[in-house]
Amino acid sequence: xxxxxxxxxxxxxxxxxxxxxxxxxTNSMFDxxxxxxxxxxxxxxxxxxxxxxxxxxEDGRFTVFLNKSAKHLSLHIxxxxxxxxxxxFCAASAYGDTDKLIFGxxxxxxxxx
Amino acid sequence: DTGVSQDxxxxxxxxxxxxxxxxxPISEHNRLYWYRQTLGQGPEFLTYFQNEAQLEKSRLxxxxxxxxxxxxxxxxxxxxxxxxxxxxxxxxASSPQEGYGYTFGSGTRLTVV
Numbered sequence: 001x002x003x004x005x006x007x008x009x010x011x012x013x014x015x016x017x018x019x020x021x022x023x024x025x026t027n028s029m030f031d032x033x034x035x036x037x038x039x040x041x042x043x044x045x046x047x048x049x050x051x052x053x054x055x056x057x058e059d060g061r062f063t064v065f066l067n068k069s070a071k072h073l074s075l076h077i078x079x080x081x082x083x084x085x086x087x088x089f090c091a092a093s094a095y096g097d098t099d100k101l102i103f104g105x106x107x108x109x110x111x112x113x
Numbered sequence: 114d115t116g117v118s119q120d121x122x123x124x125x126x127x128x129x130x131x132x133x134x135x136x137x138p139i140s141e142h143n144r145l146y147w148y149r150q151t152l153g154q155g156p157e158f159l160t161y162f163q164n165e166a167q168l169e170k171s172r173l174x175x176x177x178x179x180x181x182x183x184x185x186x187x188x189x190x191x192x193x194x195x196x197x198x199x200x201x202x203x204x205x206a207s208s209p210q211e212g213y214g215y216t217f218g219s220g221t222r223l224t225v226v
Contacts, residue, residue, distance in 0.1 A: 004155070034214050036217075041219065042219050042220075043117070043204055043217030043218050043220050044156065044204075044217045045217070046214035046215065046216070049214055089155050089156070091155070098211050099144065099146070099161050099168070099169070099211055100158045100161070100169065101156075101158065101215070102158070103155030104155050105153065105154055105155050106154075106155055
């Protein structure tokens with residue numbers, strides 16, 4: 001039972017363009033969402049988060065959008081840079097269970113020159 | 114403080130042997146988490162501690178797995194009688210309080226042959 005789904009295993013984007021990574025969830029109790037970035041041979045690194053009381057959160061080149069009615073969130077990276085090439089994981093936690101994160105399967109982003 | 118430290122980085126063991134991994138969290142973080150990541154999947158929650166108390170264990174954590182955090186600082190994860198299905202990346206993370214994004218270590222990659 002995959003409660004957090006990232007249906008695109010990979011994405012390839014040209015440098016300077018926008019990267020859009022998508023994530024869907026099924027559990028209506030999820031109320032906090034996070035994106036992590038992972039380079040090979042390293043642990044995931046926290047990128048940005050959003051609470052269910054918001055529909056957008058922005059941090060520099062990274063913006064996360066949340067559509068609660070569709071149970072969908074997306075991460076926008078503008079402009080994309082070669083150093084953004086990594087695996088991106090979407091994660092969620094439920095109200096009252098905030099210590100446990102449920103991760104998606106990840107999307108591998110490649111930014112080419 | 115250099116972040117979350119895990120030791121060893123890699124471990125190859127024969128089936129049936131016991132292995133132990135160590136995690137040193139960020140010193141001021143009272144919460145410590147263990148996750149497991151297999152190929153093509155996102156990290157899966159195993160267990161977590163608040164100080165020295167183990168507050169939750171996933172059903173993924175069979176009786177062969179045991180985790181400790183004896184003084185509320187470092188933690189160990191032991192796997193007894195290893196099986197090939199235990200081969201995975203074992204990730205440790207810490208956070209200062211409930212509801213914060215974790216800081217992950219670089220993980221211990223276990224290969225059971």
